[in-house]
Amino acid sequence: MIKVTDAISLDDSELSESFVRASGPGGQNVNKVSSAVQLRFDARHSPSLPNDVAIRLMKLAGHRLTKDGVIVIVAQEHRDQSRNRAEARERLFDLIRQAAVRPTVRRATKVPKSAKRERLESKKRRSGIKNLRQRKPGLD
Numbered sequence: 228m229i230k231v232t233d234a235i236s237l238d239d240s241e242l243s244e245s246f247v248r249a250s251g252p253g254g255q256n257v258n259k260v261s262s263a264v265q266l267r268f269d270a271r272h273s274p275s276l277p278n279d280v281a282i283r284l285m286k287l288a289g290h291r292l293t294k295d296g297v298i299v300i301v302a303q304e305h306r307d308q309s310r311n312r313a314e315a316r317e318r319l320f321d322l323i324r325q326a327a328v329r330p331t332v333r334r335a336t337k338v339p340k341s342a343k344r345e346r347l348e349s350k351k352r353r354s355g356i357k358n359l360r361q362r363k364p365g366l367d
Contacts, residue, residue, distance in 0.1 A: 235327060237275050242316070243267045246308060263303035266315040271296025276323070284326035298322070 228237070246261040270276065270284050288298045302315035
């Protein structure tokens with residue numbers, strides 16, 4: 228079990244990793260070693276995630292989410308497989324931590340009467356200033 232937050236722990240069997248050849252730095256090593264990691268996590272069918280967290284997680288995943296509800300994270304920054312693997316897992320756990328935070332519901336409030344009054348007074352002042360700029364007919 229991997230502890231993500233105090234309330235959420237993932238089982239190792241829920242994560243599937245495949246290793247592919249990475250592009251980028253590494254010299255001749257790039258052509259020989261599969262150091263990039265593709266981490267897959269089925270958010271839709273995960274028994275470890277509460278339903279509301281899973282829904283928020285799928286929204287947060289964006290383009291990394293497949294049609295089947297699987298999140299795919301690719302890590303190929305580093306030259307060695309273990310660091311890429313750790314980075315991919317950490318990125319997934321960060322996403323889950325973000326999804327675990329319940330958004331606060333915005334409560335609509337009334338605009339205070341004083342604010343309405345101030346707004347109207349400032350509009351009147353501005354309109355008075357603009358009226359002074361107009362040429363009055365017959366004063367030529």
